[in-house]
Amino acid sequence: MNYPNGMKKINLTHNITYSNRGMSLENDLNLSNKYYEERDLAYIYKKPTPIKIVKVNYKISKIEEAYFDTPSTTDYNGLYKGKYLDFEAKETKSKTSFPLDNIHPHQIKHIKNITKNDGICFLIIRFTTLNLTYLLRAENFIEYINSTERKSIPLSYFNEKAYLIKDSLKPRIDYLKIVDKIMEV
């Protein structure tokens, strides 16, 4: 596995030429999932943010008052080779660590449950400033939070335990390549 330390500087200074560099992780994942779906490789869906509906005008089927709710599960789930796959995706601007308050307690409970029941579960974390995207298996994530009181996961833990997802074009984030490795174990 290579850790392109030199690359980040190049990336930053050449920002103008990389037209897609500004794309969010969510957008990249949606495009990747679309790519997988079009090739009949996997069916992974982003769950819509839960919304609490307060007021509906039924005559014209219009929602007139609603609020965003806190998700109790991860954002993505779906089917890959008959297996259940489940993950959460988060970005951080930090250059040194991933702040754990990005993951709600309900989501942590969910991640534990899925892992215990043989679902393939992981986090995809992007350090946007460093332009590094990692896949961290749920097992390693749980191991970390069980072993420490710290409020963040240092980058060094990602370098040690997570898989670096290399940038690519089609699909943009080829995380199933890493899932294949995980499934082999």
Place this chain on the structure above:
Amino acid sequence: MNYPNGMKKINLTHNITYSNRGMSLENDLNLSNKYYEERDLAYIYKKPTPIKIVKVNYKISKIEEAYFDTPSTTDYNGLYKGKYLDFEAKETKSKTSFPLDNIHPHQIKHIKNITKNDGICFLIIRFTTLNLTYLLRAENFIEYINSTERKSIPLSYFNEKAYLIKDSLKPRIDYLKIVDKIMEV
């Protein structure tokens, strides 16, 4: 679920005699899924109805204009014994057949894709007037729609090919019992 005022009243007044009759299939399934989750048996989620958000007041995080959207997948998916499970649930008042216009073309495509990729996929159909609830495997559903131009599936086809789900209390709709049978095959 919020229904227009008229319907709510009817449910309340008739609730006394038909103890479970007034419950919707969706409500029964949500309770059953909760039951499974609490016992660490399965993690099955209802996807929220997709909503097209038009106007948000970001100052107070309030959605001021939005509309219900057509779902492109089934309503429920999740994890059971490591496997990916996926289903659609529908009620009909008809005593003789299930009208196929209840299932959108996008959903039919989704059901085919999931089945082809070894997901466990089925429909749960309740004939509310008859108080009969069936689990119809996606394979049989696809077989039917491929073999006919008819716009509905007759009750006789359910009696022949589907599994009758008996009423129970805990969980209310014990569909995993039938999934176990399907997985054995």
